[in-house]
Amino acid sequence: MQLYNSATRKKEEFIPREAGKVSMYTCGPTVYHFAHIGNLRSYIMEDILEKHLRFTGLDVKRVMNITDVGHLTSDGDTGDDKMLKGAKREKKTVMEIAKFYTDAFFADCAKLNIKTPDVVEPATGCIDDFICVISSLIEKGYAYEAGGNIYFDTGKLDKYYIFNDFKEEDLAVGVREGVEEDSNKRNKADFVLWFTKSKFDDQELKWDSPWGVGYPGWHIECSCISMKHLGEYLDLHCGGIDNAFPHHTNEIAQSEAYVGHEWCNYWFHVHHLNTNSGKMSKSSGEFLTVSLLEEKGYSPLVYRFFCLQSHYRKNLVFSWDNLDNAKLTFNKLIAKIAPLTTEAAGEIDKAEYDRLMNGFVSALDNDLNTALAVTSVYDVLKSTANASTKLALLNEFDKVLGLDMVETAKKFLEAADDTSDIPAEVMELVEQRKAARKEKNFALADELRDKISAMGYEVKETRQGTEIIKL
Ligand code: AMP
Ligand code: ZN
Numbered sequence: 001m002q003l004y005n006s007a008t009r010k011k012e013e014f015i016p017r018e019a020g021k022v023s024m025y026t027c028g029p030t031v032y033h034f035a036h037i038g039n040l041r042s043y044i045m046e047d048i049l050e051k052h053l054r055f056t057g058l059d060v061k062r063v064m065n066i067t068d069v070g071h072l073t074s075d076g077d078t079g080d081d082k083m084l085k086g087a088k089r090e091k092k093t094v095m096e097i098a099k100f101y102t103d104a105f106f107a108d109c110a111k112l113n114i115k116t117p118d119v120v121e122p123a124t125g126c127i128d129d130f131i132c133v134i135s136s137l138i139e140k141g142y143a144y145e146a147g148g149n150i151y152f153d154t155g156k157l158d159k160y161y162i163f164n165d166f167k168e169e170d171l172a173v174g175v176r177e178g179v180e181e182d183s184n185k186r187n188k189a190d191f192v193l194w195f196t197k198s199k200f201d202d203q204e205l206k207w208d209s210p211w212g213v214g215y216p217g218w219h220i221e222c223s224c225i226s227m228k229h230l231g232e233y234l235d236l237h238c239g240g241i242d243n244a245f246p247h248h249t250n251e252i253a254q255s256e257a258y259v260g261h262e263w264c265n266y267w268f269h270v271h272h273l274n275t276n277s278g279k280m281s282k283s284s285g286e287f288l289t290v291s292l293l294e295e296k297g298y299s300p301l302v303y304r305f306f307c308l309q310s311h312y313r314k315n316l317v318f319s320w321d322n323l324d325n326a327k328l329t330f331n332k333l334i335a336k337i338a339p340l341t342t343e344a345a346g347e348i349d350k351a352e353y354d355r356l357m358n359g360f361v362s363a364l365d366n367d368l369n370t371a372l373a374v375t376s377v378y379d380v381l382k383s384t385a386n387a388s389t390k391l392a393l394l395n396e397f398d399k400v401l402g403l404d405m406v407e408t409a410k411k412f413l414e415a416a417d418d419t420s421d422i423p424a425e426v427m428e429l430v431e432q433r434k435a436a437r438k439e440k441n442f443a444l445a446d447e448l449r450d451k452i453s454a455m456g457y458e459v460k461e462t463r464q465g466t467e468i469i470k471l
Pocket of ligand 1: 031040240241242281
């Protein structure tokens with residue numbers, strides 16, 4: 001597979017270190033609030049990547065952390081503690097907040113058909129591992145104590161900025177956040193590995209350490225949790241593009257200092273979901289959740305479909321109009337698949353199967369071109385192959401796409417048979433339209449169809465008869 005690697009800024013052939021096996025790490029959510037649909041865009045695309053690798057025969061082990069300590073609002077060492085902020089907002093303890101939003105996150109993932117990684121590890125469960133790695137970094141001369149905290153010394157590295165061409169003077173973390181710079185730091189880019197002394201006197205979770213009672217910085221958790229489960233070498237590391245700096249940059253710095261060699265070969269970054277007013281973010285307080293989409297009548301899988309229609313390395317603009325378009329397209333697709341579910345019979349047409357399967361796999365092999373993979377679904381429907389061949393292909397594609405296409409199509413047929421939920425006015429217009437068609441008055445039939453769609457229903461003729469779909 002050709003995959004864009006943010007570390008080399010090139011599309012490269014993806015070659016795992018050990019033939020046939022992939023070690024994959026994903027930065028998990030910070031569980032102080034619901035995941036927003038922007039976060040979930042990243043997890044959907046990572047899920048597709050994992051499933052595609054598995055689909056092409058690789059044995060993937062995927063690990064994800066849960067950030068329940070240490071993440072500050074700045075992504076660096078300034079700002080408020082996100083978990084504490086969440087706990088105060090809801091007048092609960094940090095651990096209560098963490099449990100509630102971890103469960104909520106996986107409930108959302110389930111609705112979006114995002115597979116749970118093989119290992120999920122909360123940061124608070126690995127404090128001893130962090131202490132062990134930090135101690136070793138101090139011993140090796142890569143970390144120092146200043147003002148009560150332990151810092152990573154970026155001045156010890158030949159190369160620190162991996163993903164972009166930052167200059168020290170552009171970094172200006174303090175300036176960006178409107179807070180004072182930390183005068184304990186030897187270099188501007190140094191970052192905290194362990195806080196023992198900080199402005200968070202009311203920090204709820206604290207642990208004993210060789211440097212006093214305190215708590216870990218955010219970045220150390222991903223290095224440690226990855227190495228704990230996947231060893232000294234990592235094939236593939238994923239996250240949203242905002243994680244590239246400082247989070248992933250710091251992960252590389254401390255992991256390579258600790259193991260003494262290169263650590264991760266491929267970096268996969270998903271670009272942002274934006275609204276017209278900018279990036280969707282939890283901290284702004286204004287964000288959309290899966291539950292909200294459901295309340296507004298959108299199936300979570302319509303959102304998944306919406307994400308698949310664009311490339312992960314482009315920003316995606318969310319608007320209700322865009323989501324409505326995705327919903328319409330998805331419903332039409334399901335309506336096209338529906339008749340196949342009752343026709344399927346006959347032998348698989350091997351040649352056609354292979355041709356269409358190749359198209360699908362090569363789309364995803366090309367830096368995960370999900371939009372083209374969706375086009376392959378239409379190619380299947382257009383093909384002259386029999387229904388068994390088409391259904392077999394759609395079921396296989398769905399192992400990666402995760403859209404429940406065939407299942408949804410079956411339910412759609414059942415619902416189409418059951419007209420009891422459809423308002424009487426709509427049914428009346430449907431009957432008038434049938435009569436108009438019988439009399440070959442197609443102008444009137446079209447007019448009636450428009451009236452029906454204005455009432456939120458689509459009516460169409462299929463081999464099975466008239467179908468009425470709620471839009
Ligand atoms: P967090 O819960 O803030 O730690 O973020 C969880 C994941 O969502 C990380 O991989 C982030 O990089 C990613 N992320 C955050 N905001 C967005 C966004 N607007 N669009 C896509 N991914 C995002
Ligand atoms: Zn991480």
